[in-house]
Amino acid sequence: MLLSAACALLGAVCALVSAPGLSAQPAFYQETLHKQAPAVPKYVVFAGDTVRFDRHDLYERMDRELIAFTYMHSNSVLMLRRSKRIFSLVVPILKRNGVPEDLKYLMAIESNLDPKAVSTAGAAGLWQFMKGTAQEFGLEVNGEVDERFHIEKETEAACRFLKRAYAKYGDWLTVAASYNAGQGGISRRIEDQKQASALDLWLPEETSRYMFRILAAKRFFMSPASFGFESAAKDRYPEIPVRERVRVTGPVESWPDFAIEHGISYFQLRQANLWIRDVKLTNKKGGIYEVIIPDDTRRD
Numbered sequence: 383m384l385l386s387a388a389c390a391l392l393g394a395v396c397a398l399v400s401a402p403g404l405s406a407q408p409a410f411y412q413e414t415l416h417k418q419a420p421a422v423p424k425y426v427v428f429a430g431d432t433v434r435f436d437r438h439d440l441y442e443r444m445d446r447e448l449i450a451f452t453y454m455h456s457n458s459v460l461m462l463r464r465s466k467r468i469f470s471l472v473v474p475i476l477k478r479n480g481v482p483e484d485l486k487y488l489m490a491i492e493s494n495l496d497p498k499a500v501s502t503a504g505a506a507g508l509w510q511f512m513k514g515t516a517q518e519f520g521l522e523v524n525g526e527v528d529e530r531f532h533i534e535k536e537t538e539a540a541c542r543f544l545k546r547a548y549a550k551y552g553d554w555l556t557v558a559a560s561y562n563a564g565q566g567g568i569s570r571r572i573e574d575q576k577q578a579s580a581l582d583l584w585l586p587e588e589t590s591r592y593m594f595r596i597l598a599a600k601r602f603f604m605s606p607a608s609f610g611f612e613s614a615a616k617d618r619y620p621e622i623p624v625r626e627r628v629r630v631t632g633p634v635e636s637w638p639d640f641a642i643e644h645g646i647s648y649f650q651l652r653q654a655n656l657w658i659r660d661v662k663l664t665n666k667k668g669g670i671y672e673v674i675i676p677d678d679t680r681r682d
Contacts, residue, residue, distance in 0.1 A: 419445075419452040420608040426597050429482035429554035433581070433597060440581070447591065447598035452609045457494050462606055464495040466618035468508065472537050479541035482554060487599040488540075488561060491592060497533060497656055506530040507656075509540040519543055526663055527671070531656035555593050556580040563589040622654065625677035631670050634663040644675045654678070 422444045425434040435441045451458060472486055492510040493499035500506045504513065507530035513523050519539040521529040529535045547557040547565055551572075559580035560568040571583050580593060606613040626644070634640050637658060641651040652658055654676040663671070 419449040420601070420605075422448065423601070426601065428597055428600060429484040431554060433555065443590070443594045444597060447594045448601070448609075450595070451598050451602045458602070458606075458609070458611060461490055461495050462603070462611060462613050463617055463619050465603060467621050468495045468497070468533075470621050471533050472508070475534060475537040476541065479538070479545065481541050481544050484600060485544055485554065485558070487596045487603070488558060490599040490603070491595045497531060507536045508533060509536050511536065511539065515543075522669070524659075526660040527657055527669075528659045529657050531659075533656075535657075551580075553579055555596075558596055559583075559585065559589055559593055562592040623677040624654075624674050626675040628673045628675060629670065630663070630665075630673055631668065633665045637661050637663070640673075646675060646678070650676055650678050 422435050422441050424436070425432050426444075427433075433440075435444050468489065469486055472489065473483055476483055476485060489495055489508045492505075493508050495508065497508050499508070499510065501510060505511060506516075506528065509530075511519070511521065511530045513530075516523050516530050516536075516539065519542050521532075521535060521539050523530060529539075543561070544557055547560045548554065550565065550569070551557055551560065556568065556572075556579055563586065567589075568580060568583075571585065572578070572580075575583055577583055580589075584590075602609055628644065637651060638648040638661060641648045644651075648661075651673075654674040658673075665671075
């Protein structure tokens with residue numbers, strides 16, 4: 383009885399699909415998958431240094447990360463769309479501090495260029511600072527203010543970290559490895575293993591991959607089409623124009639009221655000032671804060 387009913391239902395579906403005007407329509411949308419990751423290049427120039435892949439281990443480590451970028455579809459697409467906005471804010475700060483522009487790719491690996499990112503370990507922001515490290519490099523972190531989410535200030539702090547590491551290692555990929563594993567861990571391994579570059583160290587898997595993920599990220603952002611991704615300029619998120627910058631030197635009893643007074647919603651205020659972490663600001667230490675009032679009207 384059940385078998386005959388199922389057969390009848392299947393017959394009806396088949397008849398519907400084969401009906402005039404419907405036969406040309408696919409039953410399901412089929413996503414076209416990338417057939418192949420880009421080939422490993424002979425070399426990549428990173429922060430002025432040339433990294434060659436003429437050793438088997440270097441070739442295969444780079445190949446792995448090129449494959450990963452090709453097939454992690456949603457993250458890759460979102461990073462491409464965020465890149466215009468984020469890089470336009472960060473790159474001038476790197477240049478002003480004498481840090482090579484290529485170091486911007488650390489953010490892609492750390493946070494997928496998501497300024498609101500928080501890791502399971504508690505690292506936060508584009509540069510993924512832990513609380514203690516953030517405070518060490520001059521960022522305010524408490525229940526009302528968390529400057530790990532302040533793009534300008536966290537990037538300035540990242541520059542201080544990166545330049546301190548470069549003064550120690552003299553090699554930007556080793557600096558990148560220390561950003562992941564800590565300077566203590568990298569320095570100890572350099573001494574124990576008698577090598578000069580982190581590329582030649584036996585490292586924990588995450589750190590070992592980290593350097594090659596950055597190299598793959600550079601190639602990805604420079605040539606997304608080679609990874610199989612279309613990247614029209616109109617799809618990149620633009621930088622949100624600033625209508626006004628308000629200097630706050632005292633307490634703010636209510637950020638929602640503050641937002642309304644300036645003609646925007648609380649959501650818009652928080653979106654433009656991610657460092658605000660509460661509905662109020664007591665400002666007991668008399669800090670000075672610059673609050674962005676966005677002109678958040680999309681212009682196509």
